[in-house]
Amino acid sequence: MNFSFLSQYYPFYLSGAVVTLFVSLVVVVFGTLIGVLVGMLKLSRFKVVRFIASCYIELFRGTPMFVQILIGFVLLYNKVPMPKLYIMNAELALVMAGVIPMAMNSGAYVAEIVRGGIQAVSKGQTEAAYSLGLRPGLTMRFVVLPQAIRNILPALGNEFVTIIKDSSLLSAIGVAELVFGATRVQTITFLGIEPLYVVTGIYFVLTFTTSRLLILLEKKLSKGYAK
Template identity: 40%
Template sequence: MNLDFSVLNGYIPYILKGITITLLFTLVSALFGFIWGTILSLFKISHIRPLRWFANVYTSIFRGTPLLLQLVLIYYATPQLFQYDISPLMAAGLAFGLNSAAYLSETIRGGIQSVDKGQREAAMSLGIPYKTMMVSIILPQAVKNILPALVNECISLLKESSLVSVIGVEDLMRRANVVGSDTFKYFEPLVFVGAVYYVLVLILTFVTQILERRMRRSD
């Protein structure tokens, strides 16, 4: 089969440097997506019609168009429309965060609505402000209920981060392609990077299982 993994000698440290970029990008995108997704979910359950309309249209657009299209649009259109030379990493974080928020908004909305309505009524009867009620009472319970879905979204972001290589971000996938160009062998570096992605997902899953156990004990 003409396979020779010895071609990776000397390239492994270069490839592994992409882990930092991949994890940083995933963390920023997940955090931004969670915050913006939470705001959108509050818009969706709001009694203010324009906010509900905006959140629903936003979700429809970002869930109805390919993520790759959103990524290249933000990267190539931003300099043309706003005369701002956006960096590849910033464009990638923005695109993935905006896209993730559209999906998370539905997940978080479901989590909020799964919390017993009696708790909201009790908080309102005690005169607790809406903002305080949401931040201190409702959202913590909602996050606990939807934790598995949140983890799945983080795993998806981690794997889909390979798309950022198309705009030049030096993540794991980009570095594997560079090694392939240098050695004229693509299978070996791609298999190695695939194994790295798999290990990262296993670590993330393991950490989440520990977190879930601790949250169950705190109930």
Template identity: 40%
Template sequence: MSTYRGLDAPKSPSYYMFWKAAFVVVLLGMMGFMWVASSSVEYVWRWNRIPQYFWVEKSVEVRAEEQGTLQEVINKNGAEFVVLEDDGGSRVEQRLNAGTSVTLSPGDYVYMGDVLGSYRISEPGVLLQGLKVTFEVSLVSIVFGILLGVLTGLARISDNPALKWGAITYVEFIRGTPLLVQIFLWYFVAGTLVNNMLQQVGMGPVPAMWFGVFALSMFTGAYVGEIVRAGIQSVHRGQMEAARSLGLNYNQAMRKIILPQAFRRIMPPLAGQFISLIKDSSLLGVIAIRDLTKATREVVSSSLQPFELWILCALMYLLLTFTLSVFVSYLESKAVR
């Protein structure tokens, strides 16, 4: 008859209740500590000002582009125009934005720059715009990083010396240099060269965001390549031998037998790498990409509310990373079945 000792012993219901209660007590203690610490700081908290940085609703003035006497407001092809008669007796039409309320009356004389009316706008604030940029950059970089990482991982285990040595050089260079330096090199060196070449052929410059995506993709691809290599090599080589004995060639065996098994094993480290990628995207502010961190920095400079905004910035990054963690956990559970 087997006996259980130490951590292997069966646990009673009271055991789980005790440690659940201990977790709640520790969590409440940390929350209480944060509350006392924030209350003791000589700082005026202004959380009521935060919503304006999420969503903006304001009135925009419409000013006259010419001077003359206001005649009428007409509707032409679904758009509204204000009609002025200038000093020479000519008819001048100025298009109005949708929803503009004209505050002047026919017969009023209007000088250039006078307010004709106003309209209200409702649009995402600077923080939501920065969150959108961070999400887009991270998503595109993850896709490119996966593609580059899979190719790098396959090259690392290849028998071709050029592919293997090239992959090793790429991985070691990327992992051995800071991401910030790589971003600078992509934007100020490669970016300048590429944009000069495009200018010579009459094309416009590549936006700064794409150089940030390239830098993040190259950085992530090196780490994903090592994760893929380790995942493939963790599958017992007997799996490949069995697949080849069934008549599959190397590519078929890799695609149908080895990679599906390796995929289940590499998902947890991949999730960690992609979470790091989302946080590393905050470095793109150095090349004028208005991501969430840069947008928060701008708002802090103008509002002088550092604590509220940086706490909010951290929570928004947590929203992105936690959502990614839940999604990867879902994929992992589906892959196990």
């Protein structure tokens, strides 16, 4: 094995890791917001609203994220006016063309996680809130959702880890993330497997660290609750 190339080409991996983390954070934030909204719509008492939410979920869960990213690239890149900004070596407009479909895809999965978490909260909690005079909207916001979030945190953590790995799909549209950086190193150095070993190690560090931090957060939020 020859890893001497790292001393010269490590900036490719460094910038790629920064872009990967940026993409993952943006996708998780907006995917969670979309998921919470769609998940609550899925529980609506109106059949039409539930039908629309179900169509959204089934569409994005039933088709490959890779295809969704390609469609997003064709529909969004250079179609929406954006300032010429860069995140490390990645053009912001190109990044967003991939982030938007990824967030919508993640939102479909998070919606089902949220729906399950809300339904797992005891109905007695809702009834108690109503008996205290809270309206349905306030009950959902202050009573049901906080408990649901605590219940679904492990599943949301898994989604975050999945997004970190799935961000590698953006290399197909030219986003300079980790895999894109590794392929550039392969092209320059004519090395086949070593650049891929390095990128695999970086992904492992990112996902392992994220998993450990989420476990610590889960334990912190669990304090004060009966087992």
